[in-house]
Amino acid sequence: MPADPFRLLILGGTTEAARLAAAALKRWPPDRLAVITSQAGRIAPLNPPPGALRVGGFGGVAGLAAYLRDQAIDALIDATHPFAAVVSQNAAEACRQSGVARLMLIRPPWQPGVGDRWTEVADMAAAAVALRQESRRVFLTTGPGALPAFSNLSDIWFLLRLFQPPATPLPIAQHAVVVARPPFTVATEAALISQHRIDTLVSKNSGGPTDAKLAAARAAGIRVVMVARPAAPEGERVATVAEALDWLAARLQEPASARGRST
Missing domain, CATH: 3.40.50.1980 (Nitrogenase molybdenum iron protein domain)
Incomplete structure (x- = not known):
């Protein structure tokens, strides 16, 4: 009997999140990886990302933790806006409670250059x-x-x-x-x-x-x-989609018994 696909939840709403979903689904077939992107829903997406799309909030830490368990999520990548501090903090705590692997994809901040005031x-x-x-x-x-x-x-x-x-x-x-x-x-x-x-x-x-x-x-x-940006929660973080894909590839190599998902 074939194993269920690895289930990835992307907290999105950014260009990086959409690029990550597209790249992941191009790299791995549907029987190997299922991607769900969640967007807050404050603004209707003009170009929905590939894969499954979920729109709306989770209801805080408890709601997200329940979703991770109910949907059998194996890993979460937080690719939200750098100023979505509450969402990122909730994701960190929900993943801790649920035993779900978490990565933050955080774009580098701008830096002042010559001529900037x-x-x-x-x-x-x-x-x-x-x-x-x-x-x-x-x-x-x-x-x-x-x-x-x-x-x-x-x-x-x-x-x-x-x-x-x-x-x-x-x-x-x-x-x-x-x-x-x-x-x-x-x-x-x-x-x-x-x-x-x-x-x-x-x-x-x-x-x-x-x-x-x-x-x-x-x-x-x-x-x-x-x-300035609010402080991000502790945890693994990368700056590019390519690095996030490498992290995901490592998670996909782990046996299902090592994923740490709570039941």
Whole structure:
């Protein structure tokens, strides 16, 4: 009787997660590997990743631990956004409780280069403080969840980039909204900066290839307030899809009895 395929859960929503799912399914046949990608569901995926797709939250640590057991997951790769701190912490604890192998695929952060005018801050509250110093027209690219941190800056005008039109009034006194999804080009970012007379860009240090806004800010000579990532949980981590595939290959070589899955 053939053995059941190795079952991999990818916590996704990023380009890296989709690339990992595609590469894994290309490398191993369906009778050897089954891939499930889970996305939070805040934004409907325009291009669903290959393999099975699960949309929505798990209900915290207990919900994810139950899912790992119920779905007989052999390994979990956390390829979420570097700022999805709660999801990553929950995954770490759920895997610990369930005995499921876990890997974090974390893209390298951006680094300032020649010509950059970065002010690096620890969090959104610190970013708001930094804006008080010299900013008057700000391009805010940190997403809707960060807006409350800037709600008291009534003397600053904000250009807010959102992936979806806001369903409720935004807590920013002076603002305009541009609705757009990546990828963005340096030319379009430069046009926004010029058209709206932006003097400061606020960005999370997400890393990855989406750095057109940083190149445009550098060319325009404007300041960038860069928000540092939250600390990732302890555990194995890699920076590339290729390294994640190597880790997965090693797990696939282990006998089923050594996978450590709780029952």
